[in-house]
Amino acid sequence: MTKICDTQSPKKNDQGTMIPLFKVFMPESVKKPLIDTLMSGYIGQGPRVEEFESLLSKWIRNSNVLTVNAGTSALHLAYHMIIENSGDEIITTPMTCTATNTPIVNTKGGKIVWADVDPYTGLIDPDDIEKKITPRTKGIVMVHLGGNPCDIDRINEIAKKHNLKTIEDAAHAFGSTYKGRRLGNNTSDFVMFSFQAIKHLTTIDGGALITKSKDDYKRGKLLRWYGIDREIKSEDLRCEEDVKEAGYKFHMNDVCAVVGVEMMKYVEEIIAKHRANAKFYNDNLKVDYVKESSDGKSAYWMYTIHIKGGRRDEFIRYMKDNGVLVSKVHSRNDTHTMFKDFKAELPGLEEYYKSMCSIPVGWWLAEKECVKIADLVNKF
Numbered sequence: 001m002t003k004i005c006d007t008q009s010p011k012k013n014d015q016g017t018m019i020p021l022f023k024v025f026m027p028e029s030v031k032k033p034l035i036d037t038l039m040s041g042y043i044g045q046g047p048r049v050e051e052f053e054s055l056l057s058k059w060i061r062n063s064n065v066l067t068v069n070a071g072t073s074a075l076h077l078a079y080h081m082i083i084e085n086s087g088d089e090i091i092t093t094p095m096t097c098t099a100t101n102t103p104i105v106n107t108k109g110g111k112i113v114w115a116d117v118d119p120y121t122g123l124i125d126p127d128d129i130e131k132k133i134t135p136r137t138k139g140i141v142m143v144h145l146g147g148n149p150c151d152i153d154r155i156n157e158i159a160k161k162h163n164l165k166t167i168e169d170a171a172h173a174f175g176s177t178y179k180g181r182r183l184g185n186n187t188s189d190f191v192m193f194s195f196q197a198i199k200h201l202t203t204i205d206g207g208a209l210i211t212k213s214k215d216d217y218k219r220g221k222l223l224r225w226y227g228i229d230r231e232i233k234s235e236d237l238r239c240e241e242d243v244k245e246a247g248y249k250f251h252m253n254d255v256c257a258v259v260g261v262e263m264m265k266y267v268e269e270i271i272a273k274h275r276a277n278a279k280f281y282n283d284n285l286k287v288d289y290v291k292e293s294s295d296g297k298s299a300y301w302m303y304t305i306h307i308k309g310g311r312r313d314e315f316i317r318y319m320k321d322n323g324v325l326v327s328k329v330h331s332r333n334d335t336h337t338m339f340k341d342f343k344a345e346l347p348g349l350e351e352y353y354k355s356m357c358s359i360p361v362g363w364w365l366a367e368k369e370c371v372k373i374a375d376l377v378n379k380f
């Protein structure tokens with residue numbers, strides 16, 4: 001992987017150089033376009049945002065791409081378009097970043113209903129989704145944990161049967177595929193990506209909402225900018241026409257977008273390196289690891305193994321003592337005080353949460369580091 005230049009030195013601690021679990025990829029080549037944009041006199045939402053959206057559209061093969069200032073904002077827009085009244089329910093997974101779920105409770109009094117997860121993959125369980133549907137259910141969220149695609153078709157079939165909307169939280173899954181198609185290529189009603197600092201593709205902070213329908217795209221486009229139609233030419237340059245629905249200030253700006261445009265040149269290579277490192281682990285690890293879903297290919301933002309026998313926390317300390325950062329990455333969301341009103345029996349989650357642990361897998365690992373990590377895991 002010759003094109004990728006690593007401009008940052010790894011974190012140091014008492015043990016010397018640590019192998020990080022995540023790392024920001026920022027190529028030297030971003031400097032010129034970034035400075036040009038900063039000094040161009042146009043740093044808000046402008047031509048670079050359009051250019052980035054058009055690159056994303058081609059890559060995903062869907063023209064309904066809305067960039068925003070964070071993945072969380074993309075989810076917020078989707079929930080805004082699904083939740084109508086206080087008490088409307090969204091079925092979701094507790095095994096994720098809190099950002100998947102906080103916008104539900106922050107949208108018009110939306111309510112969370114937890115579905116259980118597969119005890120092995122941590123992915124939302126379609127059978128449990130079906131059991132959790134009530135007359136108040138409006139939507140289903142699936143999170144492609146670590147990049148590993150959920151059972152998208154099955155979940156969409158359930159949604160169709162009950163007239164519900166589907167959202168894919170693909171924050172970890174830029175470049176993952178399902179049945180040969182990149183996520184976002186008409187897989188669900190809404191698909192969200194995160195371009196936050198440590199993702200495969202970063203815009204410093206940022207995200208995208210991809211919609212299946214043109215109407216949702218048009219509504220989302222208004223909502224991301226206060227509800228104002230920026231394409232109407234008004235008599236007075238600064239004054240908007242009548243605004244029909246109150247929106248947000250969620251748009252992306254040209255400074256972030258120009259970083260995204262540059263990153264698009266590297267992202268396939270970054271994903272390929274994550275996948276190659278994952279394959280090395282698949283071939284060499286002697287512990288249980290999370291396998292790719294049968295219809296999906298993971299972009300491997302995370303590589304998750306199971307450390308059984310109640311020894312996971314000991315494993316985290318052991319790896320750190322040997323210079324490798326590993327982690328659970330996300331806490332189960334259902335035990336947070338902020339979600340105390342939403343309780344459920346979740347035996348699959350109990351099982352998954354006891355033993356899962358993610359090890360470094362990203363573009364920054366040289367072969368000798370993958371060998372070191374695999375040896376350490378196998379020795380434990």
Ligand SMILES: Cc1ncc(COP(=O)(O)O)c(C=O)c1O
Nearest residue numbers: 070071072097099100171194196
């Ligand atoms: C699964 C998941 N969903 C949503 C988000 C929120 O994305 P962002 O940080 O871009 O707002 C994250 C953040 O990394 C995430 O991991």
